[in-house]
Amino acid sequence: MVPPEYYLVLSAAIFCIGLFGILTRRNALYFLMSAELMLNAAVINLVAFSFQWGNLTGQTFALFVIALAAAEVAVGIGIVLVLYRNFGDVDVLNAATMRW
Amino acid sequence: MTDTDGSDRASAALAVTALFAVLATMALGAAEAFPDPTGFPADVSIVHNIGYALFDIGLGEIPVEGFLAAFLIIALALDVALDAAIYLAKREDEGSIVSALTDGGREVVAGDVAEREPTDEGGDR
Amino acid sequence: MSLVLQGTATDWAFSVRALLPVVLLALTGLVVFGINSLRPDGRDNKLLALTSIAGTLSALGVAIWYLLAGTGQPTHGGAISLFSGAIIVDGLGLFFTAIFASVATLVIAASYDYFESDANPASFYSLLLLATTAMGLMAVSNSLVTVFVSLEMASLPSYALVAYLKDNRGSVEAGLKYFLIGAVSSAVLAFGISLVYAATGSLLLPEVAAQIGSVGDLNGVLGVGVVMVAGGVAFKTASVPFHFWAPEAYEGAPAPVSAFLSSASKAAGFAVGFRVFATGFQPALDIGIDWGLLFGLLAVVTMVLGNFAAATQTEVKRMLAYSSIGHAGYALIGLAAITAGASATNATVMGAAMAHLFVYGFMNTGAFLFIAMVERWGVGRTFEDYAGLAERAPMASLAMAVFMFSLAGLPLFGGFLSKYVLFLGAINAGFWWLAAVGAVTSALSLFYYSRVVKALWLESPTTDLDAVGDVPTGLYAAVIVAGVVTVLLLPGFGPVIETAEAAAAALFA
Amino acid sequence: MILEALLAVTFAAALLVFAAPDEYAPKLAFGLSLLPIAGSLYLWSAFESGGNALTGGEIAFNTVVPWLEVAGYQLQWYVGLDGISLPLVILTTFLTSLAIVSAWTPIDERQSQFYGLMLLMEANLIGVFTALDFFLWFVFWEAVLVPMYFLIGIWGGPRRKYAAIKFFVYTNIASLVMFIGFMMLVIGLPVNSFGLPEITQSLAAGELGNFFWLPADTLALVAFAAMFIGFAVKVPVVPVHTWLPDAHVEAPTPVSVMLAGVLLKMGTYALLRFNYTMLPEQAQYFAVPIAIIAVVSVIYGAMLALAQEDLKRIVAYSSVSSMGYVLLGLVAFTEFGLGGATFQMIAHGLISGLMFMAVGVIYNATHTRLVGDMSGLADRMPIAVWILVAGAFAYMGLPLMAGFAGEFFIFVGSFGSTVLPYAPVFTAVAMFGIVIVAGYLLRAMQGTLFGPFNLETDYELDRAPIHDVAPLVALLAAIIVLGVVPSLFFDMIRDATVPLLELLGGGAP
């Protein structure tokens, strides 16, 4: 039997890797992928503990999270597209005209 | 597409590892607090139960909370996301939309993408 | 007919009637979408606007009618829970739905003029209406599932709305930033919910509350979960440290959208915050997860950062962005001053925060719509460009002065009483230092709010404001209506605070 | 009902004048301002004094209408008059209409807005003096700032914006500090409404519990100190007075008449109503420090006036000095002390109003206020100059004029006070102020009015127009009448202040 805390550590690791992706990547698309990764970390947790607690709430909710991740990426792509049309490339650092 | 320069990567790495450390200690701290997993009865089809849960039909053996409300909402949500994505992606064919207003960042000359002069450093206090 | 709604939870007719305001909003959104798909190239802006306003106004009417009739109040058979506990229609839900509907009405009325020259505004109206529906759902959701889903449903269209001006670099940049931080925050929220699930094994708020007692050594997991959920709420309400998107988003987005975001979606964030923390996590206070102090800390930092950063802004819209962050700090006092057990003071301070959000909704929307009108006239964005505007547009400038002084908390307008009752609530709950920080920052806010009034009324015009004067009907009406309501909310504050307090009390019962 | 009518009439007048065209505004405003005077005179005739409103005395013309209920406290529309507030209401109405007449010459642009704001301020001031519910009072208290901000900001002198914002934020911070102090006090009490009489009587009955961790007596001290700081800024008292000279110098004449004449009295009125009626023991505890502040205000204020070159700054600083006397009268806490302090408020209101108007009339002709720029005006503008001389002597406390009556009552009251240790020393030192006052006023008059005629700003000088001189004569007459027959107001005031002494059993030997 895999003790449940390992799942916690695993999902935390994936969560942090996704976060690291967001902090360092300049390309907006990488942003999307990393965000996707972070959401999946949550999914792992949910499914693991659905089994732990013996009720299906976690798993069904996981489905919903996955669906929403997809929706998010859809909108994300839309935004990246518009970004490209306006700034010529998808580098996140160029889009810094407004500050202070 | 290169990544952010060296110094940012270091601070980002530091921040992320710190967060991971916190989460890991949290997880390991709760190591023996978990009772042994109750698991699911072997003879039951989990997929059916998920189906019942989705439509909040009480026939399933495995305890689960009703997701009907969430199901209806996500329907609307996905539709909205679709609209948003399409709107953003849509390219108005006969020339770009005349900029409604000088809104957003700075004055934009209608039509082409004017080069924006970055706001000066100080801004009068 | 007393609206004591009976019938089984999943009886469709019953739940539709219970959720009527939200359903109406959803229907109008779809109807608008339908009209657009029927005549894709038709530019019938007036028809779309009118249907949308009809929808939001009817939702507002129904919400107020339900509140007055006492639906979901303890006096009339308590809260109505639907879909096996996932949705709960009670005073809090209806109160916030009323806020969203009124803000949406004003914003739509303003956008009718704002997007006059836009190719097909239909998508704007539908996105806006569906976002409002999502917020309505957030206010009535009683399970972390419905919270997360409706929160996402509200955020997605908002990203698109912020980036609505597709070829304006400011709007796009704002959209991008809002999206990226939004994505991260929703991930944090999801992870938080998963941890809460890990610790308690359930996602329905009442069950979570019940389970918390027996969490034992898992309080670490639960604690991190609670903090991350708080982070999700902080993102929606634009409080520190999840506020970084707000200044650019409010400044970059088209003014009606900024108004919508800074009033409605902030209130929705608070609705979720109040419900989740009051019903779900209140027992957590006893086992070492002191989220009251957490929100206290967030409130102080948000108030300080919001007001201090706004003091030296050169552009009015960005100043208003920071000021709305500041006001998020004031509303956070409602959450921060909650103490375990004592339900009387909790009800007061949360009710005061809700009332403040209601009044803030009008003042803030009015202020942003005034900026929309000024942008429509082609006047610049800095304080100097606003100089002497009162001579050319006295009524609108008077309304703006009302909004500014009301946001600063000066009497003769609604903002005064809502802010001071909030401070009274905080002191009543023993958190006098929160009220002290609030008082000092609101005094500082008086400084930069009066900079706007000084520019409008005291300065003499530098540029020749000839474009000013052609009165955009919808926008003008929205600003004036917001102004009148803000003024009336001083004498008329009674019913607002009383319903809010009753709703909050029901929450803690 | 009469008080509501008075307030309603004044508000209506303000709105009417706002709407009136600029050229009719001055005459219309003056005409309308006669109505409040008639109202206050009627109040005076129908008033029979019945002790202090707060300590259970019978309140004249009082009406109580519940407004809203929050946090278990009942906020209400609670207005009433007693011996202390009636003279101040009469002073307000009398001074406002004279200020309006004196504004006919100097104010030559945006007149309707000017007179509208003046009448609005008058309405708020009447509100401050008649309100007996804390929140209602606080609404009027803060509402006075808004019109004053605009009046200074729009029609002021060169540095008007700085002066306006400094005045605005400074007094606002002060009243916030006071608000928090008072809230903590009220929450410590078992009262369920903010009515000042209820609070006073419950404090007198010693029902003050402790506020969370603050024991009752330290709570009372903290509340007293917070309220004192809040009101001291308004008085103003020395360390916190620096907003006054800037506000006075930059404000146009009629506005500085109102500022000196009535707005300063709000601070001392509030000190008497809150600090010295509700918390007499604490007043005794703080007697020595406050007495030191009072004496320093008198001497330091007078010394500052000695060093000024601008006539208006001289009169402004001398207001600081005279308000020091009022504070001395309050801190002595004897019959003549309290009665004299209240009477001095009225006297100083009239006299400083006269001085400012006279300086204004001279400024209208010479367009300069610097003592060095002009001399020998007496033979060019005899009437205005001799009234200024009479006003200066009234300021110095010449007998048979209101100033002497006020000051003498304070001195004779505070000399033998048992409440204030070393009272004779404090009084004697404060009385030296009358010599310094004589010093700088005579120095200024001799510099400008007498000696051979010459004027740096070579304007053609001739007699002041009749409508400038008329208010001066009216004010001088009022000062002399009050000087010769002080019992017109003093009996009424004495009946209202004597009951305060039973609270403490204080008073002279």
Add this chain to the structure above:
Amino acid sequence: MVSASAYVPAIVLLPFVSFIVALFGRENLPKRGAYGGIAATAGSLLLSLWVLVSVRNGAAFQETYYTWATGAGAQDWTLTFGALIDPLSVLMLVIVSLVAMLVHIFSLGYMNDEDERDLPRYYAGLGLFTASMLGFVIADNLLMAFMFFELVGLCSYLLIGFHFREPGPPSAAKKAFLVTRFGDYFFLVGVVAVFTTFGTAAFAGAESFPALAEAALNGEATVWTPGGLEVSTWFTIVGLLILGGVIGKSAQFPLHTWLPDAMEGPTPVSALIHAATMVAAGVYLVARMYGFYVLSPTTMAIIAFVGGFTALFAATMGVVKRELKQVLAYSTISQYGYMMLALGSGGYVAAVFHLTTHAFFKALLFLGAGSVIIAMHHNEDMWDMGGLKDKLPVTYWTFLAGSLALAGIFPFAGFWSKDEILYEALIHGLDEPLILGAYVMGLLAVPVTAFYTFRMVFLTFHGEPRSSLARDPHPVRWNVKGPLSVLGILAVVTGGINLVPVQKVLNIEGIDYLHLWLDNHWGGIEGLSSHHYAELDPYSSQYLFGGEVPTVLAGAAASLGLAIGGLALAWVLYNVADPDEHTDKLGGLKELLYNNYYQDEFQVWVADNTQSVAGGADTFDQGVIDGVVNGVSSVSLLSSERIRRIQSGVVSNYALLLTLGLTTLLVVFGLIGGWF
């Protein structure tokens, strides 16, 4: 017998009516206000005489007319206006109204004939002054006295500054008001102290504060004293406080510098205000509350010493002056020093006697100087005069009578009153060092007074005319000569009302009318009589050379001898055809005297210092206190500038800060909650 109390207020109100008429009548009044003034003062004089007669028939009374304000609770004092008519006040009433009327008539000549501008304002000022002075005289309590005391100060300010168009008079008026105001400050503290101590400020009656003080001293009553101070020391302090006001108004030593500058005002004003009435107010006040002063010996000694010193001090300064009115001003200060000496040494009747005689001959001298000034077309320098004797005979003879009275030569009024003062000072001073010192100074001042008086007479009237003006002076009309002659007769005759030495030496009873008058012989208010004061008087009187009569004779001889000596010296030095500046012989001392011992410079120095201190306070106020306020605002704006910078515009920074924020929150609340 219609009671006098109904008419007493009329005495005060008549001149007040003339003030109102002159104020509002402006130009179209007969003689531009003069006749109104004369009629009013004449009316007051007649009424005063009528009241004198009724008091002579025993109708002295104390009546309250109007309650100004009433206290309640522990401070239930009533502040009232009322009249106290007794021998002392009636005497003063007559003096004031008489001199006022004569001055009004004189003003016809001095002001109207010289056709000055703004005359209605002049007569209004005179009217208001006379009304306030009469009000002060009849005052029955200390507060009412203080009020009219201040009003009189105001009128002197207005009248000194009458010619406000030239630079001189306004600054003189300002100085006069400020110096007297400084004195009045102490007086006001005294008034407040009396009220707090006794609860009343009434002069007369069983409940009056002198009576209460007397009772308190011998233990029958208890009175409030600040901080448990011993009763007698507290009474001394109160006495000295009120004395401050007296010294200010009667131009005694430290606060006398304003009187010589007050000569800037028109001469009738100097005559009325700065000779006869206002300056006498201080002395009259001490006399009025003599019952209180007598109780504390230290105060009496101080009064005496100040009086004596001022007498000598002022007389020395009078010697070197060049203008006619300056000499008279210093002589006034000196004469009032004598009166204070008398009051201080227990000579109550002597002081009043000298007050009366001095009022007449000093008014005479001033009016005489006025007519000389008219003649000399307003040139006051004595060294341009000379030989006016035969051109202005009436002026000369009346001026001579006045000078003889001032110097204290035998038959004239001045001799009797000054001699009695010195006598009282001598007999009471033998075992009191302070009073003896005062007596010696007073005695030394006699020859100096005689010297400067006759130096003035000889320079002005005798010898050869030294300037063209002096050769053909401008003739004066009846309205100048009339008052002069009346006052001339009075200066000669008034000595007769109190021939004490004659009565003592030839023991003819009953001719010392003033003693009897002030001793309530013909009725008066109990407790306000000279014998009552004598009982309380702390001094015992010793006599030289065995008995009372030898002391009287010795004193009279000494003072007369010294006076004649002074006169002779002046005669020798100045009664020559073409006298020269003998005072140059004094060399450095002349410089010192001419500059009045540099008193003025000292007071100007004090004024400048306060000005610079005020300047320092102002810079401190602007710099520090205002600095703090602006500092707070700039600090907050600076910090707001810093906080603004956090929003760097780059999304990854936001994400980074967000993660850091989240981690810190987790760590902080983890530790607080004990999660790990």
